[in-house]
Amino acid sequence: MKKFLNNIDTLLDESLQGFAKAHSDIIQLHTHPTVVTRNTATSTNKVTLVSGGGSGHEPLHTGFVGKGMLDAACPGQVFTSPTPDQMITAVELVENGGGVLFIVKNYAGDVMNFEIASEMIACPFETILVDDDVSLPKTHSTGRRGVAGTLIVEKIVGAAAERGMNLADCKVLGDKVNQMTASMGVALNCCTVPALGKPTFELANDEMEMGVGIHGERGHETLKLQPATKIVKQIAQAIDEDLKPKKGQKALLHINGLGATPLMELHLIYDLAAQYWENKGIEICRSLVGNYTTSLDMVGCSITLTLLDEEMMQMWDAPVNTASLRKGC
Amino acid sequence: MKKFLNNIDTLLDESLQGFAKAHSDIIQLHTHPTVVTRNTATSTNKVTLVSGGGSGHEPLHTGFVGKGMLDAACPGQVFTSPTPDQMITAVELVENGGGVLFIVKNYAGDVMNFEIASEMIACPFETILVDDDVSLPKTHSTGRRGVAGTLIVEKIVGAAAERGMNLADCKVLGDKVNQMTASMGVALNCCTVPALGKPTFELANDEMEMGVGIHGERGHETLKLQPATKIVKQIAQAIDEDLKPKKGQKALLHINGLGATPLMELHLIYDLAAQYWENKGIEICRSLVGNYTTSLDMVGCSITLTLLDEEMMQMWDAPVNTASLRKGC
Numbered sequence: 001m002k003k004f005l006n007n008i009d010t011l012l013d014e015s016l017q018g019f020a021k022a023h024s025d026i027i028q029l030h031t032h033p034t035v036v037t038r039n040t041a042t043s044t045n046k047v048t049l050v051s052g053g054g055s056g057h058e059p060l061h062t063g064f065v066g067k068g069m070l071d072a073a074c075p076g077q078v079f080t081s082p083t084p085d086q087m088i089t090a091v092e093l094v095e096n097g098g099g100v101l102f103i104v105k106n107y108a109g110d111v112m113n114f115e116i117a118s119e120m121i122a123c124p125f126e127t128i129l130v131d132d133d134v135s136l137p138k139t140h141s142t143g144r145r146g147v148a149g150t151l152i153v154e155k156i157v158g159a160a161a162e163r164g165m166n167l168a169d170c171k172v173l174g175d176k177v178n179q180m181t182a183s184m185g186v187a188l189n190c191c192t193v194p195a196l197g198k199p200t201f202e203l204a205n206d207e208m209e210m211g212v213g214i215h216g217e218r219g220h221e222t223l224k225l226q227p228a229t230k231i232v233k234q235i236a237q238a239i240d241e242d243l244k245p246k247k248g249q250k251a252l253l254h255i256n257g258l259g260a261t262p263l264m265e266l267h268l269i270y271d272l273a274a275q276y277w278e279n280k281g282i283e284i285c286r287s288l289v290g291n292y293t294t295s296l297d298m299v300g301c302s303i304t305l306t307l308l309d310e311e312m313m314q315m316w317d318a319p320v321n322t323a324s325l326r327k328g329c
Numbered sequence: 330m331k332k333f334l335n336n337i338d339t340l341l342d343e344s345l346q347g348f349a350k351a352h353s354d355i356i357q358l359h360t361h362p363t364v365v366t367r368n369t370a371t372s373t374n375k376v377t378l379v380s381g382g383g384s385g386h387e388p389l390h391t392g393f394v395g396k397g398m399l400d401a402a403c404p405g406q407v408f409t410s411p412t413p414d415q416m417i418t419a420v421e422l423v424e425n426g427g428g429v430l431f432i433v434k435n436y437a438g439d440v441m442n443f444e445i446a447s448e449m450i451a452c453p454f455e456t457i458l459v460d461d462d463v464s465l466p467k468t469h470s471t472g473r474r475g476v477a478g479t480l481i482v483e484k485i486v487g488a489a490a491e492r493g494m495n496l497a498d499c500k501v502l503g504d505k506v507n508q509m510t511a512s513m514g515v516a517l518n519c520c521t522v523p524a525l526g527k528p529t530f531e532l533a534n535d536e537m538e539m540g541v542g543i544h545g546e547r548g549h550e551t552l553k554l555q556p557a558t559k560i561v562k563q564i565a566q567a568i569d570e571d572l573k574p575k576k577g578q579k580a581l582l583h584i585n586g587l588g589a590t591p592l593m594e595l596h597l598i599y600d601l602a603a604q605y606w607e608n609k610g611i612e613i614c615r616s617l618v619g620n621y622t623t624s625l626d627m628v629g630c631s632i633t634l635t636l637l638d639e640e641m642m643q644m645w646d647a648p649v650n651t652a653s654l655r656k657g658c
Contacts, residue, residue, distance in 0.1 A: 004590065014601070018599035019618075021613075021616070058592040063592075227334070264340070267387075268347055271343050274347070274350050274351075290653075297589055297591055
């Protein structure tokens with residue numbers, strides 16, 4: 001295993017110290033337990049957004065703490081759920097009279113720990129469960145996984161909360177964004193979890209894995225490597241089956257790098273995906289291309305489509321000032 | 330070779346089409362020859378900044394075209410200099426009465442082609458040659474290479490030009506930033522150029538390459554893989570030998586991912602590098618961490634230190650609105 005680190009046990013803490021130093025204008029790192037909060041005051045009664053999950057997906061979620069997006073993030077160990085005490089501390093640090101909205105990716109550990117935390121806090125709360133990964137059927141035993149669509153929920157609901165939307169309406173909006181969002185990933189090579197020291201699964205030199213998860217979970221199909229146009233078509237068709245976009249609808253297209261894929265290739269994927277949907281009469285009017293929900297050093301990408309109404313578009317365009325997403329601030 | 334592409338010959342064009350679609354609010358793509366320009370009008374007599382170089386380093390330079398930074402970028406084929414006709418067309422498209430400042434990384438092909446273009450344009454021009462890579466001695470036959478420090482020159486001079494600084498003063502400022510900037514890279518694995526189909530050089534499972542270039546050039550030393558603290562110390566000492574920072578000086582610390590290194594590790598490197606210089610009394614007061622000057626899918630990173638005076642700090646903080654660097658716009 002080749003990684004820049006001193007010691008596997010201290011990797012996360014050292015990394016978070018660096019993150020906090022590099023972005024001290026935007027966030028603050030708390031330890032014992034580990035929580036990242038925004039370091040600017042928010043208006044009283046603003047709904048506060050708290051998210052979290054295993055580390056190794058950076059910039060998700062810590063890189064999205066700041067004005068217009070999250071109030072706090074709870075980073076767990078690599079690919080490991082954060083603990084309830086992190087979430088409870090996060091709420092104590094940021095809750096401001098408007099209640100808490102938890103944004104949780106649908107994984108058993110995350111769901112359980114956020115539920116435990118919810119039972120132990122005194123303020124009103126709601127939870128958005130993100131399950132945008134269409135590589136698994138809705139009937140799968142633990143349901144679908146939350147992947148790159150999560151940041152779209154965080155951005156849109158974050159903007160609404162900043163404008164004063166109340167907790168119940170934020171919950172409705174977040175659920176709507178999740179329902180209007182579908183994603184699927186593909187990997188050319190898997191990631192290496194530091195504590196494991198080798199790739200979670202191996203692919204031959206001419207193979208790719210379709211429908212891969214963001215923790216090195218295998219996908220639903222191992223295929224021979226195909227030209228990008230075919231890969232995009234297969235993913236886009238799976239997304240269409242779920243979202244059933246209608247001619248004339250507007251959409252946000254997000255191409256997400258899983259960690260080790262050059263931006264040059266992500267832009268090529270963007271071009272092909274935009275063409276695919278434009279040929280079907282969908283208007284791709286917003287975009288996001290880059291490494292946002294990564295899986296350590298995985299070679300791969302995911303495609304996310306979010307159908308947009310006027311409200312969602314306004315919130316997507318609203319100012320945001322976080323370490324990894326900035327505009328208009 | 331595993332990459333997302335349809336055809337090696339069309340990779341760059343398809344990628345640029347995607348880039349242009351995804352960022353149509355900021356840039357415009359011209360073809361025959363290929364030039365990326367900002368799509369907003371600039372004030373008459375603003376000095377226009379034109380850069381360019383081989384592709385494969387994205388987001389450099391195309392991702393830095395926009396308000397507060399470059400006026401145009403000329404992307405060559407992968408790791409190949411752009412041609413003079415691209416540069417001449419760029420000047421024709423963006424020159425606005427204030428003259429042109431070329432920002433050129435010090436590679437023989439780039440230098441030659443920008444010189445040829447300079448001789449064929451009618452307007453006043455100056456050239457900043459960026460050579461921040463301290464892994465080679467200043468006495469090296471073709472001089473030092475330009476690497477991740479280039480974007481710092483582009484950002485600082487871009488802000489000055491936006492505020493109305495004239496061509497002669499922009500040239501002086503750009504040369505100053507270059508002189509105050511030093512960088513060095515390290516790779517754990519080399520990149521694969523699409524047309525070559527295999528890594529430019531191979532490293533054993535316990536080896537790393539110190540002083541690597543951004544085109545898969547070998548470094549000055551192949552070493553056994555070391556803990557991150559030792560890697561950072563070796564690079565920082567090489568930077569110190571060149572820059573000779575004095576106690577109390579302020580500096581910008583830029584940790585640049587070369588393509589396939591997780592953000593988690595880049596933040597760890599940032600932490601260690603910031604500690605190193607703070608222990609020597611240097612005030613790290615500005616930061617940039619992420620993939621900015623990449624080398625396709627190289628596993629590695631570079632450390633750049635820029636000593637800052639008041640003018641440079643103000644220009645670093647000025648608003649910028651490009652595809653890959655945004656603040657205050």
